[in-house]
Amino acid sequence: MNPLYNFSAGPAMVDPAVMRQIQDELLNYKDTGMSIMEMSHRSALFEAVVNDAKNNLRQLMQIPDNYEILFLQGGASLQFSMIPMNLMHTHKAAAYLNSGVWSQKAIDEAKRHGEVIIVGDNAEVGYKRLPECNVLPLGMDYAYYVSNNTIYGTQFKQIPMDHAVLIADMSSDILSKPIDVSKHGLIFAGAQKNLGIAGVTIVVIRKDLIREDVDVDTMLRYATHQKANSLYNTPASFSLYVLKKVTDWLLETGLETITKRNEHKASILYEAIDKSTLFSNDIKVEDRSLMNVVFTTNNPKLDEAFISFAKKYDCVNIKGYRSVGGMRASLYNAMPIEGVKKLIEAMHAFEAGVKL
């Protein structure tokens, strides 16, 4: 069987060598005779998984000592609530940069807890370019942005704002490249795109922001999870184990290699799109995402035909988000260059066929 290239926006592909390791040790983890998924979260072996995953992330992201790493449940969507619940308490106000659906959802939850000031919004251009934050008012508990927008295929190349408590939703580009953690108060991301599978959300938070004296339910307080080393209650343990395996693989590969590979994958695909007379991408060039490349023939029927056609080239899940249409190729860390080359091959063949 040929290798399959899964361009899904998430949950997404895991490196095949990592997947084989997971399969190999699935019934017998470290000679215990048990699967990791059958093991108590209070066991020494499972605690080691949590600590290894934390150490891996600390190394990979160069997380300073004054930051805590938490592993939480509920997905990035629960962070939309936990962030204002835990951090919107001095001024009861926060600044949000609106770059699409995911920031909008975060804004909607934050409004339940205080005042939200929108410091930039690009809705009027259908989120096809990134908003700029020209003025950041004083008296904000925090400032919030989404680093990469999966739906529209936009990505901030630089940190777009400067604030003592800067918050970034990095769900779709975490560890795809180096970032400066110290410029942020809190960074969060679901694991299911660049770091493994669904079920665990990573929260990197500056320790001084973790307060016990907030009027928030136990499970929704960051302090609860900090005190318990992310084992306050039973976590999605298998998802945490996969996070450990994937971050092992990232460490072995090296973030520099991963970064170069991601740049290369995106650049050859954008080049193919820009050279094509059939396919196009109308995102402002500087704002184009290296993670999610959207493109279209501007003809829904042709788009659909291409999505089917690409399957013959072992390229699957390239359908665009429902509100945008067209195609979307997600090029997360585990997507090999060969997959992108295969997709370009499919584009060329399809384009030649259409022209005949």
Added chain:
Amino acid sequence: MNPLYNFSAGPAMVDPAVMRQIQDELLNYKDTGMSIMEMSHRSALFEAVVNDAKNNLRQLMQIPDNYEILFLQGGASLQFSMIPMNLMHTHKAAAYLNSGVWSQKAIDEAKRHGEVIIVGDNAEVGYKRLPECNVLPLGMDYAYYVSNNTIYGTQFKQIPMDHAVLIADMSSDILSKPIDVSKHGLIFAGAQKNLGIAGVTIVVIRKDLIREDVDVDTMLRYATHQKANSLYNTPASFSLYVLKKVTDWLLETGLETITKRNEHKASILYEAIDKSTLFSNDIKVEDRSLMNVVFTTNNPKLDEAFISFAKKYDCVNIKGYRSVGGMRASLYNAMPIEGVKKLIEAMHAFEAGVKL
């Protein structure tokens, strides 16, 4: 290698045949060339997993049509908050039966949202017998109990209260025997004991209790998850898949067989304990749990020696909860009778050795 008997209180063992199936299809789910964990939660194949798991539970628990089945994240601990958030709104008061740590934690969260009336508490006997609810005051939004108490090894054999909105935490005995769903307003359980692995919490809720007009954040409203068929955001998809596999296995085995097997396992173990001159269990006989059997030599050093000794008989994770000490054997659905027989063999051999 001998089979291993993992008596962990949870996460706990999964049936070995189910584990092998999971391993077999781990890299290639239904000939897609992908792992189920790499698959979009919006794909038809993954939606089928969710619907199959729901249908399996509906059959197994005989859930009436006026009840919804939800799959949520955050563990049973997040339900301690979601229940009062969503249901404590008419009288702002609820009745709780306190049978140990897990009901106490639920009580602590509920107090954040309204008045809590304790309608029975057995703290004074160290939770070694179950509390009775003699009077249930009027004007309660709901009445709450924990059906099985893993730490102390107690279990309600009958539903202990009668209320229009009766809530049960069945985390540690769900689907170990038939229960009458229609007597309840809401039943919830983490999957990692009787139904699979950690990462998914099952909520069975009567539809009239699901209200959209509650002042609760999106992710914490039952209505959000009902409308989205439990796919509002990315769930812990692999955990859901394991839930489907385990409930397939339960359906094939039949709940009647499972129930008889569970009764048999507990009865031979309690019999061995009661006949022993070394080991004992001081739980009131009628209140003894079929799921978690606690026992002790009343000598911490001997207990420790036995825990080590049992490993030679392939019986692991029988250490009692830290606040209780001694031993605890958890006999969830996946524990075969052979495991319990092996444990009894170890007890006999240890007892003989001690007497020499």
